[in-house]
Amino acid sequence: MNLVLSEPQRAAAAPVAVEPVVEILSAEKIFANGFRGLAPIDLAVGRGEFVSLIGPSGCGKSTLLKLIANLIEPSDGKIMWWRGPFDAVGKAGRQLAFVFQEPTLMPWARVARNVRLPLDFLRLPKAKSEQRVRAALEQVDLLPAARAYPRQLSGGMKMRVSIARAMVTEPDLLLMDEPFGALDEFTRNRLDEDLVRLSWQRHLTTVFVTHSIYEAVFLSSRIVVMAANPGRVFAEFSVDEPYPRDENFRESERFASRCRDLSALLTEASFASRKVGP
Amino acid sequence: MTPLAQRAWFWPVVAPIGVGVLLLVGWQAMCDYFEIPPYLFPSPKAIVTAFLDDYPTLLHALWSTLKITFQAFALAVVLGSLTAFIFVQSRVIELSLLPYAVLLQVTPIVAVAPLLIILVKNTPVALTLCATVVAIFPIISNTTIGLRTIDPGLLSYFRMNKVGRAETLIRLRIPSALPFFMAGMRISSGLALIGAVVAEFVAGTGGRSAGLAYEILQSGFQLDIPRMFAALFLITLTGVVLFAAMIGLQQMLLGHWHESALKGET
Numbered sequence: 001m002n003l004v005l006s007e008p009q010r011a012a013a014a015p016v017a018v019e020p021v022v023e024i025l026s027a028e029k030i031f032a033n034g035f036r037g038l039a040p041i042d043l044a045v046g047r048g049e050f051v052s053l054i055g056p057s058g059c060g061k062s063t064l065l066k067l068i069a070n071l072i073e074p075s076d077g078k079i080m081w082w083r084g085p086f087d088a089v090g091k092a093g094r095q096l097a098f099v100f101q102e103p104t105l106m107p108w109a110r111v112a113r114n115v116r117l118p119l120d121f122l123r124l125p126k127a128k129s130e131q132r133v134r135a136a137l138e139q140v141d142l143l144p145a146a147r148a149y150p151r152q153l154s155g156g157m158k159m160r161v162s163i164a165r166a167m168v169t170e171p172d173l174l175l176m177d178e179p180f181g182a183l184d185e186f187t188r189n190r191l192d193e194d195l196v197r198l199s200w201q202r203h204l205t206t207v208f209v210t211h212s213i214y215e216a217v218f219l220s221s222r223i224v225v226m227a228a229n230p231g232r233v234f235a236e237f238s239v240d241e242p243y244p245r246d247e248n249f250r251e252s253e254r255f256a257s258r259c260r261d262l263s264a265l266l267t268e269a270s271f272a273s274r275k276v277g278p
Numbered sequence: 279m280t281p282l283a284q285r286a287w288f289w290p291v292v293a294p295i296g297v298g299v300l301l302l303v304g305w306q307a308m309c310d311y312f313e314i315p316p317y318l319f320p321s322p323k324a325i326v327t328a329f330l331d332d333y334p335t336l337l338h339a340l341w342s343t344l345k346i347t348f349q350a351f352a353l354a355v356v357l358g359s360l361t362a363f364i365f366v367q368s369r370v371i372e373l374s375l376l377p378y379a380v381l382l383q384v385t386p387i388v389a390v391a392p393l394l395i396i397l398v399k400n401t402p403v404a405l406t407l408c409a410t411v412v413a414i415f416p417i418i419s420n421t422t423i424g425l426r427t428i429d430p431g432l433l434s435y436f437r438m439n440k441v442g443r444a445e446t447l448i449r450l451r452i453p454s455a456l457p458f459f460m461a462g463m464r465i466s467s468g469l470a471l472i473g474a475v476v477a478e479f480v481a482g483t484g485g486r487s488a489g490l491a492y493e494i495l496q497s498g499f500q501l502d503i504p505r506m507f508a509a510l511f512l513i514t515l516t517g518v519v520l521f522a523a524m525i526g527l528q529q530m531l532l533g534h535w536h537e538s539a540l541k542g543e544t
């Protein structure tokens with residue numbers, strides 16, 4: 001397995017030139033039941049990077065993302081945000097937003113109030129937050145649905161509300177766990193295009209979990225391929241393509257060849273994920 | 279314009295009323311045909327006549343029973359929700375107090391009522407307490423479940439945003455609990471009425487604070503069966519009105535978002 005890995009690993013070894021937003025320093029996760037979810041991981045995400053995590057099911061992608069969101073704590077090692085502890089996250093210029101796999105909206109609140117929720121947490125003046133909510137809904141094309149209830153929306157629309165709720169805080173670090181996994185191909189492509197445009201316009205730093213090779217190549221500046229048993233970083237894969245990207249990139253030969261390379265790498269990662277021992 | 283028979287409300291309203299009218303007509307016809315004496319089984323006409331003969335007393339009794347019912351219901355809602363809030367604060371509190379709540383629930387009110395009536399000198403207060411004991415349990419258990427049944431994703435979202443306990447309670451737990459709370463209210467309102475009537479039966483108080491149960495007892499002693507039925511119907515009517523009011527309230531609070539209150543829309 002060492003043979004095939006040399007090429008992507010060289011890309012990984014290149015130091016991150018820009019200021020790191022997240023640094024994972026030998027962070028390891030052993031769950032309460034003794035299960036080793038993540039072997040010690042080292043990973044840095046630089047400012048403005050779009051990093052995707054991809055790998056076979058159960059390799060710890062969600063666990064790694066939760067560590068980055070501070071939803072769970074590492075059993076060993078540490079994580080730094082903007083070169084400091086998590087306490088400073090949430091201050092100006094260090095806003096973090098998390099988009100779950102499910103839309104996780106409040107069913108009793110209209111779309112606009114759902115999007116406003118994080119601003120209410122921040123105690124923003126009403127007039128100002130209304131204006132930002134409107135802008136966020138406009139970005140995801142949902143202004144006409146502002147007064148609807150979540151149950152009146154399609155799955156894709158709900159997901160867009162969830163993204164608007166993340167965008168409304170004008171985050172600096174955006175974490176997304178398979179946000180479009182439950183959507184059809186067409187809707188997913190559209191949302192991917194929206195996302196790539198938004199993150200480009202806003203200079204967002206994004207960590208994105210996905211199962212889709214095409215999605216990872218389309219969105220990312222760097223792809224982290226993970227393997228399971230135990231969960232670890234298997235290889236890293238750079239996508240040196242200029243932003244903003246659009247459907248032209250998706251139809252290009254370069255895109256196809258990147259997808260083939262990533263697919264081969266993923267096959268190796270799956271192979272390396274087989275259970276060892278009895 | 280939509281024809282009347284195709285409106286959404288038409289059949290749910292008209293069909294039960296139709297059945298009711300048919301039943302009443304059949305009942306009256308049976309009583310007339312077989313010449314059943316009113317002291318065995320009164321006809322609707324006899325019941326209406328009995329009500330009109332004595333409606334000031336009966337309505338006064340209805341008012342007494344209603345007062346007990348509403349007081350008990352209000353008390354059950356307030357105390358029950360408070361208890362639920364205390365329960366969800368910690369497992370230890372819930373585990374140590376829940377058995378007593380269950381104790382209240384399983385002890386038949388008929389057995390407790392005499393004791394309460396002896397202990398509490400003021401009869402209306404004693405009656406209210408009895409009815410509260412009956413009505414409180416559904417509020418406690420439903421609200422507790424509701425406050426615990428929260429979308430784990432939303433809970434993570436609140437945690438990630440470092441939202442405090444009080445704010446999480448107001449913004450997340452209470453709205454999530456509302457459908458459960460409303461279901462508890464519906465059961466509890468009926469139980470408050472039952473509790474009030476049972477307590478009145480046991481207390482047997484007459485005079486100015488005589489309730490419908492007392493009127494039923496009195497009518498029984500005097501073999502005035504039509505009057506007994508009239509009092510009984512007033513109780514039933516109260517129950518129906520309470521139930522409808524609860525449905526209305528639920529519709530108002532949850533109608534736009536919760537499955538339990540959505541009508542004919544999927």
Ligand SMILES: Nc1ncnc2c1ncn2[C@@H]1O[C@H](COP(=O)(O)OP(=O)(O)OP(=O)(O)O)[C@@H](O)[C@H]1O
Nearest residue numbers: 031032033035037056057058059060061062063064
């Ligand atoms: N709280 C927990 N306690 C014990 N084991 C857990 C816990 N959470 C996750 N795991 C285990 O850790 C491993 C990694 O889980 P994780 O959810 O991170 O995988 P994933 O890569 O996101 O998978 P998928 O692609 O299917 O979402 C899995 O084997 C899972 O069973």
Ligand SMILES: [Mg+2]
Nearest residue numbers: 061062063177
């Ligand atoms: Mg996952």
